[in-house]
Amino acid sequence: MLHLRVISPVGSTDQVLAALRADPGVTHVVLLRGAGIDPAGDVLQADVAREAADGVVASLCALGVDRVGGVALEQVDTSVSDAADRAEEAAPGEAADAVVWEELVARTGEESRLNATFLAFLSIACLLAGVAVVTDSTITLVGAMVVGPEFGPLAALAVGLVLRRRDLVRRAAVALAVGFPAAMLVTAGGALLGAATGLFRRDEVLAGDELDFVFQVGPFSLIVALLAGAAGMLSMTSAKSAALVGVFISVTTVPAAGYAAIGAVLGEWGICARSAAQLAVNLVGVVTAAALVLALRNRRAPVRDTGRPLSDG
Structure with missing residues (x-):
């Protein structure tokens, strides 16, 4: 799993949240409204199956979050969660075969x-x-x-x-x-x-x-x-x-x-x-x-x- 942190402009937060919730490889979604200071905006966090990460990042970039906010990914060494297990099973492909191109x-x-x-x-x-x-x-x-x-x-x-x-x-x-x-x-x-x-x-x-x-x-x-x-x-x-x-x-x-x-x-x-x-x-x-x-x-x-x-x- 990868941990995703997004700083989204307030006007785009609903679209970003919808994109994350629509992807079956995404779980543990958290929304902190107004938590972003520099750049200002809302902060969203989620865990993403590695095989789904490339598509998730691409969808966020398509919304312009990378230009006016920020997207960060980091490795999750251990995740003990049924929701995480379901996300990894639902994501297409295998984690070992996935390429996260931005990474x-x-x-x-x-x-x-x-x-x-x-x-x-x-x-x-x-x-x-x-x-x-x-x-x-x-x-x-x-x-x-x-x-x-x-x-x-x-x-x-x-x-x-x-x-x-x-x-x-x-x-x-x-x-x-x-x-x-x-x-x-x-x-x-x-x-x-x-x-x-x-x-x-x-x-x-x-x-x-x-x-x-x-x-x-x-x-x-x-x-x-x-x-x-x-x-x-x-x-x-x-x-x-x-x-x-x-x-x-x-x-x-x-x-x-x-x-x-x-x-x-x-x-x-x-x-x-x-x-x-x-x-x-x-x-x-x-x-x-x-x-x-x-x-x-x-x-x-x-x-x-x-x-x-x-x-x-």
């Missing part, structure tokens, strides 16, 4: 911002990948994969392409185009410092072979990226976030970026180029599969597009 746009928009936190996580992930390369440690490499935050912008890019949201595509592309080079430069700087202080030697690094798969580009590189992108988008749209950990460990985006930086520092330009190619293949594969999954999902209502860039707030 997806908001979530991917939030995770696609280029900010200090994103750069810090990506830099740390690439540094971990660099440490994995010089120590020939697969365990450290897995840690780097999990820490990497790159799936957020990749998912946002797929959503933006499918929904033709240029603002979302632009934001995600900037995050990736700036984030990876910056993280690779940080990793290269760390590698130069490590080499200068004797933390590792070039011949020792080149002697390791446990992580050679990172820069070995082949058809399976694309296959894994496609499968991971599909699984990741299914996880995001069905609210099964646990599967995302497997996605992070599957793709070699961060490892390839880290290996490319180490290869450049060691003067192994062939390894550097192949690692960069591996990075590109993984990025393209993940976005392609994620976009395909979204395109195949059934959209019952158009996603609201205000024509304005996504808010930074």
